[in-house]
Amino acid sequence: MPDLGPLPSPARAAAPRHASRDQRGSWIPTGGMIATRFMELRKRRGLMVALILVTIGIPAVFLLIRLLLHAFAPHSYGPAGGYDIYTGLVAGVLYVFGFIVAATLGCTAGSIDLSEGMFRHLVVTGRSRLALYLARIPAGLAIIVPLVAIGFTVVCAVCVFAAPTQLNYQGVHVPTGLSRTGFESWAADHPDPVICDFPYNGPITANEPCGGPGGGPGEGPGGVIVKGPPGTSVSVQPTPAMTRAQAVRIARQDYSDYARTFLYPSTSLMIRTGLWLELEAIVGFIVGLGLGSLLGQRTVGVIMMIVLEIILTPILSRAHIPHLVNLQRAVVGLAVAHLEPSGLGFVFGGGGGPGGGQGTSRLVPETTTVAVCIIVAWLVGWTVLGAWRMMTRDA
């Protein structure tokens, strides 16, 4: 060990002046603390690989397989992207896995100094323990937010650029983006599929055959199509002009539903979805951080977060328990689900799809204000708990 003499600064430097300048008693973390904490988390190769695989890899591989299948067998496999794929991936994959990876990162950030023996080194610096805790929040978010954004961007890109070229409305290929008049004109030109396949609430009389032998649900006897409420009887043989008029009436009634059906998600929906996914990831990270700090270990915290997200929250989202309604409302996963942008499916499985509002309508009723309050309460509550434990824990 070479003795290279004293350090550049003298041993008896004026400690109080230095101490007052560096403000290490302040609870506000410095930029350097955040940057080095970010580095510490980013350098965890195994964790980073797992986070990237889950947030980016899973949707990317799924979409890549769909792209390949469609490229090689376009008649058997539909386009890789599109609106339905988008809603399915966002509500079924990115939402749940984004939360879990964020929680894993949070539990790691909250407990790893302690388990690796670094915590006491940090405490001995004299830096406020609260500042040490708070530095982890921006550092962790600087990792998880971009990861979720990249994964989501991949989904958006594929769903937009590899979307179907024709709109599939009620099983019928319809041109996209038609105005009401255009939609009615198109219906007049294609009365057969409109009358046979489009939903309509009212009596229909037409002489168009639908389906094969045995017919569809609207096929009446003798090739006469009867569509409408039970008990409706039609005996008039319509002319082609009447058939076209009938198709226009059906199109007029279905236009609002058609107008909500897209080839690919709109920019507005993608922005709202992205923000919503980021909110879910932020909640997962902050709660995981607090839980990790509280428990002092990562594994149990991660397991608890997975159980919360994959088991408890879906159960509580489906079961309406009268005596526990308020408890159900207090679950953060349900509160975030209430903020789901309209147009996505039900986040805890079971499909959904276009139409908007179908996801949240299954949840326990809750106003947006209450949902926001619950989310804020979880964020603040877990931050306080985690910071308190860090400040009072023996190092």
Place this chain on the structure above:
Amino acid sequence: MTSTSFAEASPNQSFENQWAVETHGLTKRFGENVAVNGVELLVPRGCAFGYLGPNGAGKTTLIRVLLGLTHADSGTMSLLGFPVPKHRAAALARVGAIVDEPRFHGHLTGRQNLQLLAAAREPAARDRIGPALERVGILHRADDRVSKYSMGMRQRLGVAACLIGDPQLLVLDEPMNGLDPAGMHEMRDMILSLVAEGRTVVLSSHLLDEVERTCDAVAIVDRGKIIRQGPISELLAGATVVLQVDCSEPHRARALLEATTIGAAIEVSPPGLGITLPAGTGREVVAEINRVLVEGAISVYRLQEIQASLESWFLSVTSRLGASE
């Protein structure tokens, strides 16, 4: 050593306090077990101070209490004149410490670990990383991951972590652990060089020989209590004197000496006698022993005073404590 009242002193006033570490009635319990029992410790500035005790004596617990890693149940303490925990941040701004074995993030390099710690210190700490790594002799391995470091290298990295704060007080808990003899020698030299710069080094250890070679003053702790403290030279002056006498007819020599009034404990240990004299025994007593033996027609081949070592003194002190209890 005298105590200084510091309870009401402001940080600036107390900065010139003569004690680097000062505790009064410091107590820390873990359930029924009293790990630190009313410790009154005074560590002068600018010296190497040994904190000695057997395993489980409460050495590390006291250090953890001093550094704010755990709270004290009662008592007062100050570091560099700053009462803690009231002025903990100001006090720890000039303290560096290794507690237990130095552990770091294994996936980061030594330099990156120091960057993490420097960021929690004052801005100037970042500039001290390179010199600190160079001083402890691991600059050439600074960019290797710590998981590849040996125990000795981690000890050195721990010292470097202390040095980036340009500390006035270093608290090193068992710093020789894991070091080979050459490493121990280098560590000892470095501690002495740190003291030569005017820093205070508190060295907690059970390696009495190392402490004796390195430290100017010591405190002996046993079962959570400090039983002796002061400069080593003063403490050893109060130790018993042991004479080794090589002579003919050791049994008859023993009988002759026991018949006198010199008050020694005498054991026959071939090829002669081992004579333990009370502390403070003068040279005339040694001459009297020689005279008694010669007049008794005992051939004296060698008469040697064995220098009391810190180890023998420590063992005698702790064994007396154990016997009294």
